[in-house]
Amino acid sequence: MGGLLKEIYKSRTLYLFISPFYILFLVFSVFPIFFSIYLSFHKWDGIGKMTSVGFNNFTYMFHDPNFWQALINNVAIWLLANGPMLVCALIIAYVINLSIVKFKGFFRIAFFLPNITAMVAVVIIFQSMFGNEYGLVNFLLVKLGLGQVAWFNSSTGVRVIIALMIAWRYLGYNAIIYLSGLQRIPKDLYEAANLDGATMFQSFTKITLPMLRSIILFTVMMSTIGGFQIFTEPQVLAGNQSPYPGSETIVLYMFREGFVYQNYGYAASVSWVLFVIIGFISVLNWKIFNKSDD
């Protein structure tokens, strides 16, 4: 320890140069993280006195049906959005990568564009498109001779809309990642397979998929983490009050408890439970993908 301090003292100039980052990092990241642990065992309205409540925040959470409902909504939206989206992204990447496709650059940009649009604007457009009474989607359904669907009246409808928004947004992003993975696969593997008379489907399942495993793991992990942090879509869609059924996600639940109801301590404990959930699922992902390696 003393040796380390001495080392630091010796190269103090260099440490001084990198210190702005560390000071900001300490103040704005490390301190809040530890403070939120402390906060999660307290009751605090943001201004008044903090009172220690032990594990009450956690016991209350596990008995609160709203929390479980938010968790269910969250998992449902995550599955609805990410399963089909990742499959489609892979197919799109595969198609763009085919040698017969021209204008690869154009497609890459076109598919990536949704990722950089302003989220709030996107949500408002989706909201109008799926409107119960005057939505474009319902208009088309009626024109096609089908009935109107009251999208925002059922939790399934609302989850589908939120999932669609997420899928639309991240489809291109994941496709680009897959595409770069595909381009790293040596061409001779496909040529050899071709000589052996493999069909396109066979070379996709026997060469492309195994070679892409690490990339697929990465995208699944990233969308898991993102999936449990869904916030903007339901927040803008439903506003602070009277959310549509099925729209409340864990982060929205946490936000409402903290910044609307002023239960900052409770919100901190929700955030730590969320942390554990994401950590657990990430480890699970890791294990599953590594196992099938051998």
Added chain:
Amino acid sequence: MKIKSLTNALLAILVILAVTACGQNSNNASSSGNGNDNAANGKVKLKMWYWNGAISDSTIEAAKAKFPNIDLQAEKLPSGADFLTKLKTTITGGGSGPDIVTMDSWISTMLSYNDKFVNLYDQGARDIQSEYLDWKWKMGTTPDDKYLIALPIDVAPVVLYYRSDLFKEAGVASTPEEFKNQVKTWDDYFNLLKTVNEKTGSQTATIVDIFRSLLGQSSEAYFDQDGKYIGDQAHIKSAWDSAVQAYQAGLTFPYSSDSEKNAAMNNGKISSFSGASWAVGDVIAAAPDTKGKWNIAYPPGGVGNQGGSFMGILKSTKYPKEAYEVIKFLVSPENLMVGYKDFGNYPSTPEIYAKPEMVNKNEFFGNQDLSTVFADAAKDVKVAHTDTRDDMVLNELTKALGTVDAQKRDSEKAWKDAQEQINRQLSRQ
């Protein structure tokens, strides 16, 4: 050598930062209202936080001109929850916050922390109390009326917006006078709506909107003065039942978003709704095709208030006296009139309601003078006791009531479930 001098420069910067930080701390610690020490460099510096549309920019310019010895730094911040969070952080964390702050209806949550604000009664606010609407003034005082944390800016009485052409077509009350005299209760209103609905096929706002409007007119909300929960009692239940009744009679239009509401208004599907005074601009923007067909009237069942802001002084200021002079000027009746002209914020000073400058005739509303209706309503506003847990209760209730329409749930069951959930939340340690 080069590196060494750079190091020295960096060190010097760090030292300066540290010193200024300490300096600010000590300033705050000794900020007990003695501002004379700073008078040496001429101007008294006052920082003010407000949001767009809270107070007119031309008024702020006028204040700068009127107080040449005050350096008024008005900072425009994003409104809503962001503003509240920022204010709370500043109050909790200390530091060089603003001297003057604007506050919204959430001022009630600040009353329990009145010691963070300058008591404006000590600055002579009693002298101007009579100029303001009493109910609005009381929203800024502690229950014992000994401590005033802010002066009123504007009010937002909720009135009835309606399509006079549709009501005329249905052969029922259609002028603002007829409304005021004949449509006194919500039952009268619903009966009218039934006829209008049969004759023209138009409806009113959603089941949840009706519930909110009804609650807004009540002099009791969800908690009594002692913080006891009363949100399961008759005054809330009857509002709930009325809303359900309107829905069951087919009077509500179930739009799923604001853009749908706008479309419905423009298509003539909505014949009337309760809206605050600031909704004038919204209707004009939402329903351009119905220009000239709208009117406003004194609302059935009493008057609620939806919004309107305040202006107070933080205790950490060094110049409470000067700050008070500034806010007194900013919220003076003449300046509030400027705000009304600029963005339709209805003043909280009744003495000017009758002035000719206040006349606000709008083609969109068939040249009706909107001010007379607002003036009439503003005097009769009822305000309920508020509590920090109101949001939670209202959210649970409206969520449950929404499912009565959206998912055809039984209203009694929805009510029971919502109360259970609220009680669970309230039992929290």
